[in-house]
Amino acid sequence: xxxxxxxxxxxxxxxxxxxxxxxxxxxxxxxxxxxxxxxxxxxxxxxxxxxxxxxxxxxxxxxxxxxxxxxxxxxxxxxxxxxxxxxxxxxxxxxxxxxxxxxxxxxxxxxxxxxxxxxxxxxxxxxxxxxxxxxxxxxxxxxxxxxxxxxxxxxxxxxxxxxxxxxxxxxxxxxxxxxxxxxxxxxxxxxxxxxxxxxxxxxxxxxxxxxxxxxxxxxxxxxxxxxxxxxxxxxxxxxxxxxxxxxxxxxxxxxxxxxxxxxxxxxxxxxxxxxxxxxxxxxxxxxxxxxxxxxxxxxxxxxxxxxxxxxxxxxxxxxxxxxxxxxxxxxxxxxxxxx
Amino acid sequence: xxxxxxxxxxxxxxxxxxxxxxxxxxxxxxxxxxxxxxxxxxxxxxxxxxxxxxxxxxxxxxxxxxxxxxxxxxxxxxxxxxxxxxxxxxxxxxxxxxxxxxxxxxxxxxxxxxxxxxxxxxxxxxxxxxxxxxxxxxxxxxxxxxxxxxxxxxxxxxxxxxxxxxxxxxxxxxxxxxxxxxxxxxxxxxxxxxxxxxxxxxxxxxxxxxxxxxxxxxxxxxxxxxxxxxxxxxxxxxxxxxxxxxxxxxxxxxxxxxxxxxxxxxxxxxxxxxxxxxxxxxxxxxxxxxxxxxx
Numbered sequence: 032x033x034x035x036x037x038x039x040x041x042x043x044x045x046x047x048x049x050x051x052x053x054x055x056x057x058x059x060x061x062x063x064x065x066x067x068x069x070x071x072x073x074x075x076x077x078x079x080x081x082x083x084x085x086x087x088x089x090x091x092x093x094x095x096x097x098x099x100x101x102x103x104x105x106x107x108x109x110x111x112x113x114x115x116x117x118x119x120x121x122x123x124x125x126x127x128x129x130x131x132x133x134x135x136x137x138x139x140x141x142x143x144x145x146x147x148x149x150x151x152x153x154x155x156x157x158x159x160x161x162x163x164x165x166x167x168x169x170x171x172x173x174x175x176x177x178x179x180x181x182x183x184x185x186x187x188x189x190x191x192x193x194x195x196x197x198x199x200x201x202x203x204x205x206x207x208x209x210x211x212x213x214x215x216x217x218x219x220x221x222x223x224x225x226x227x228x229x230x231x232x233x234x235x236x237x238x239x240x241x242x243x244x245x246x247x248x249x250x251x252x253x254x255x256x257x258x259x260x261x262x263x264x265x266x267x268x269x270x271x272x273x274x275x276x277x278x279x280x281x282x283x284x285x286x287x288x289x290x291x292x293x294x295x296x297x298x299x300x301x302x303x304x305x306x307x308x309x310x311x312x313x314x315x316x317x318x319x320x321x322x323x324x325x326x327x328x329x330x331x332x333x334x335x336x337x338x339x340x341x342x343x344x345x346x347x348x349x350x351x352x353x354x355x356x357x358x359x360x361x362x363x364x365x366x367x368x369x370x
Numbered sequence: 371x372x373x374x375x376x377x378x379x380x381x382x383x384x385x386x387x388x389x390x391x392x393x394x395x396x397x398x399x400x401x402x403x404x405x406x407x408x409x410x411x412x413x414x415x416x417x418x419x420x421x422x423x424x425x426x427x428x429x430x431x432x433x434x435x436x437x438x439x440x441x442x443x444x445x446x447x448x449x450x451x452x453x454x455x456x457x458x459x460x461x462x463x464x465x466x467x468x469x470x471x472x473x474x475x476x477x478x479x480x481x482x483x484x485x486x487x488x489x490x491x492x493x494x495x496x497x498x499x500x501x502x503x504x505x506x507x508x509x510x511x512x513x514x515x516x517x518x519x520x521x522x523x524x525x526x527x528x529x530x531x532x533x534x535x536x537x538x539x540x541x542x543x544x545x546x547x548x549x550x551x552x553x554x555x556x557x558x559x560x561x562x563x564x565x566x567x568x569x570x571x572x573x574x575x576x577x578x579x580x581x582x583x584x585x586x587x588x589x590x591x592x593x594x595x596x597x598x599x600x601x602x603x604x605x606x607x608x609x610x611x612x613x614x615x616x617x618x619x620x621x622x623x624x625x626x627x628x629x630x631x632x633x634x635x636x637x638x639x640x641x642x643x644x645x646x647x648x649x650x651x652x653x654x655x656x657x658x659x660x661x662x663x664x665x
Binding site for chain 1: 434435437438441442444446447448449450451455456457458460461462463464465466467468469470471472473474
């Protein structure tokens with residue numbers, strides 16, 4: 032497996048996202064630009080300029096026409112994916128830590144930071160999935176998190192719920208229409224911030240990554256814990272691989288502690304776990320800083336990781352990955368083949 | 371051959387050697403389908419540099435979704451505006467090959483490798499519980515080699531019926547004098563020395579070579595004028611030698627007649643043992659055997 036190294040950013044990566052077809056990879060970093068890359072060969076398609084602060088989050092709509100980004104300059108911007116033009120700016124009082132489109136690209140959520148006397152909120156906008164259309168300024172919904180601020184959020188199946196991960200390690204389920212808090216579950220250790228939430232392809236369950244060194248699989252319907260993956264380092268990101276039942280976890284000790292340890296001890300590796308058996312099945316080395324974000328190709332052909340070191344590494348899976356099976360899986364496969 | 375033909379005659383070469391002009395790029399197609407590109411440029415010192423590249427072009431056809439194909443043809447924008455198609459070298463590079471082989475026993479395999487690698491460091495770090503038999507990180511009572519191996523101290527302290535032979539007499543006094551610190555074995559932290567004081571010095575000695583006894587040879591009947599470097603030279607031809615310990619008399623500085631040689635690999639050690647046993651060195655015939663006593 033020869034990774035492709037993408038060096039388009041001058042500062043640490045904050046999020047990377049594949050399009051629905053897995054052909055383009057978007058990356059954003061603290062250096063205020065967004066890059067679009069062809070995932071197959073690492074060719075850069077273009078860059079998106081306009082933000083005045085560190086970018087925290089990006090998302091692309093399912094038709095790959097619109098790109099949303101949230102940044103520390105207190106804005107959410109909407110971009111034309113094809114030309115790199117900014118077509119809409121929404122202003123907020125505080126930094127925007129997370130943006131995500133819903134399943135059909137008609138809604139966009141934004142998580143705002145709690146700062147300067149403003150409480151953390153989750154805001155929803157209605158989006159017209161057309162480049163030329165006028166986008167509304169009006170917020171369809173505002174959820175205020177008065178207990179612990181939300182750090183990440185995602186849409187569940189059918190855009191029914193908004194699932195939010197909080198700074199205190201809990202996960203909340205909000206009704207996506209009314210904004211009502213339906214459930215709150217202390218998924219991770221108290222005061223261990225949830226750094227990432229990624230939905231399964233059908234959005235019925237999701238994986239969380241937290242500073243408490245665990246990644247957990249939870250059901251979107253009732254927040255019941257399904258699986259958990261224990262690691263020996265704080266986690267920044269977790270992703271689920273389609274086609275094969277694995278999870279990819281990225282982490283490493285916090286950026287501020289990096290200078291105190293050697294890269295060998297830093298655990299700057301992408302870890303692969305088996306989704307069902309919860310065993311660690313392998314690691315992929317490469318970054319020389321903690322992994323801030325991992326993303327998996329929605330078609331399951333590869334994955335990419337973005338690190339504190341400013342690099343994106345795009346990996347395409349090879350033979351051993353596809354051939355790997357547990358003994359029980361293999362036996363089961365043989366049995367069904369015999370029938 | 372084709373390259374020769376395309377080049378100007380050597381006699382004309384001088385005339386073309388105008389420092390400001392560069393020969394044009396030459397592209398030749400080889401028989402095996404590759405192309406050889408020879409290009410010239412000036413480097414930073416103003417010297418002419420010839421670059422020869424062999425390029426193999428492989429066309430990989432892939433059927434994709436029409437949406438994907440359409441996006442592939444999008445013009446570039448932003449910082450990439452106007453750049454030609456294909457990855458640019460300043461943003462995209464290919465990393466070194468990573469072997470990623472998922473396996474259930476991944477953790478176990480990895481751990482073994484790791485402990486082997488940082489052996490010396492790890493040993494000193496995690497010295498809290500130490501087995502007297504195998505030096506492992508567990509209590510002696512739980513040692514997996516309990517039934518097959520004798521405790522390490524026995525060799526030195528109990529006078530060892532285990533083939534230590536005549537050298538044992540030499541061994542003990544030196545150890546009591548704290549020979550370990552001086553004997554080229556490296557620094558031993560005080561807390562370890564303290565623990566060994568209660569037992570005989572032999573235990574320390576044993577511990578020293580027990581650590582990598584799998585690939586350690588004991589050489590006896592060594593000339594007293596021998597030097598560690600001489601021994602290293604003799605044994606190095608069989609493989610990587612990680613440690614040479616030659617016991618020396620503290621007062622006279624002369625060799626005491628025995629030495630330990632640790633190899634990185636046991637097979638190398640076995641080979642060396644076979645070859646050097648009976649080898650004449652100085653005026654004596656060396657006797658070589660594995661440092662581990664028979665079980």
